[in-house]
Amino acid sequence: MKAIEYTDVAPTLFDNETAKKVAGRVLIGKADGAANFCMRIFEVGAEGNTPRHSHPWEHEIFFHSGEGEVICDSRQYSVKAGSAVLIPASAEHQIRNTGANTLVFVCVVPSIAPEL
Amino acid sequence: MKAIEYTDVAPTLFDNETAKKVAGRVLIGKADGAANFCMRIFEVGAEGNTPRHSHPWEHEIFFHSGEGEVICDSRQYSVKAGSAVLIPASAEHQIRNTGANTLVFVCVVPSIAPEL
Numbered sequence: 001m002k003a004i005e006y007t008d009v010a011p012t013l014f015d016n017e018t019a020k021k022v023a024g025r026v027l028i029g030k031a032d033g034a035a036n037f038c039m040r041i042f043e044v045g046a047e048g049n050t051p052r053h054s055h056p057w058e059h060e061i062f063f064h065s066g067e068g069e070v071i072c073d074s075r076q077y078s079v080k081a082g083s084a085v086l087i088p089a090s091a092e093h094q095i096r097n098t099g100a101n102t103l104v105f106v107c108v109v110p111s112i113a114p115e116l
Numbered sequence: 117m118k119a120i121e122y123t124d125v126a127p128t129l130f131d132n133e134t135a136k137k138v139a140g141r142v143l144i145g146k147a148d149g150a151a152n153f154c155m156r157i158f159e160v161g162a163e164g165n166t167p168r169h170s171h172p173w174e175h176e177i178f179f180h181s182g183e184g185e186v187i188c189d190s191r192q193y194s195v196k197a198g199s200a201v202l203i204p205a206s207a208e209h210q211i212r213n214t215g216a217n218t219l220v221f222v223c224v225v226p227s228i229a230p231e232l
Contacts, residue, residue: 001188001209002202003195006178027200028176034202036226037153039176041200060144060155062122062222064180064197072117079119082180084143084157086118086150093117106178108224110152 002032006041012116014051021048021097027106029115037108038115044068044095044103052094057113059087062106067099079105118148122157128232130167137164137213143222145231153224154231160184160211160219168210173229175203178222183215195221 004027011023022044029038041064044050052071061070063083070077070085072093079085079095087093097103109115120143127139138160145154157180160166168187177186179199186193186201188209195201195211203209213219225231 001186001191001193001204001207002200003186003193004200006198006200027178028202032202033204034174034176036174037176037224039178039200039224041178058150058152060150060153060224062143062155062157062178062180064178070117070119075117077117077119082122084118084120084122084155086144086148088117088149091117106222108153108155108176 002028018051019049021045022050024116026115030111035111037110038113040107040116042105042107044097046097046100049096050094052092054090054092055113056089057110058089060108061085061087064104064106066097066101066103068095068097068103070095118144134167135165137161138166140232142231146227151227153226154229156223156232158221158223160213162213162216165212166210168208170206170208172205173226174205176224177201177203180220180222182213182217182219184211184213184219186211
């Protein structure tokens with residue numbers, strides 16, 4: 001068993017031309033013996049966003065806290081704690097924080113994807 | 117994209133000799149085109165628990181709310197909102213609610229596992 005508090009993992013920060021106020025952490029991955037899929041968690045600060053991009057693997061996302069919106073191809077969906085979203089492989093997508101607090105979500109990717 | 121609120125999914129209830137006060141929901145699975153892994157969410161009521169069992173696939177778990185403990189082989193770990201746990205394939209495990217409120221966790225399994 002591996003058991004951790006997510007806040008005990010050192011975050012990797014992304015704040016550049018495409019990602020704004022994003023902190024990512026690998027929670028469970030290949031280094032833990034998890035060969036099939038990788039669980040990460042992301043915090044997006046107020047007015048922040050993930051990059052608008054696409055890649056040949058899916059995301060299965062669960063929103064832990066905060067408020068935001070997911071853009072996926074031509075669709076847009078408001079999310080909050082308790083929302084779940086599937087981003088299919090190759091879809092163009094972005095997650096934006098639309099609230100005053102940090103948006104926190106778990107995002108699982110298959111083993112073909114980079115872990116962070 | 118699939119986007120839902122988890123509470124909008126009808127729960128499957130487990131309350132028997134081995135599972136107590138457990139409600140499970142598939143959030144994202146094969147029916148949505150997710151071929152690699154399945155995201156489920158479980159609610160465990162106060163004094164409830166999942167079955168103590170083992171199976172040949174792993175769990176990647178994120179605790180959304182509440183307080184509980186995870187038993188995995190000979191180890192025991194206290195969990196709360198923000199905890200992440202890897203249950204390796206074939207480990208004997210159980211999750212117990214140790215708090216006054218509902219324990220809620222996301223549990224991801226590979227495609228070889230039953231979805232619920």
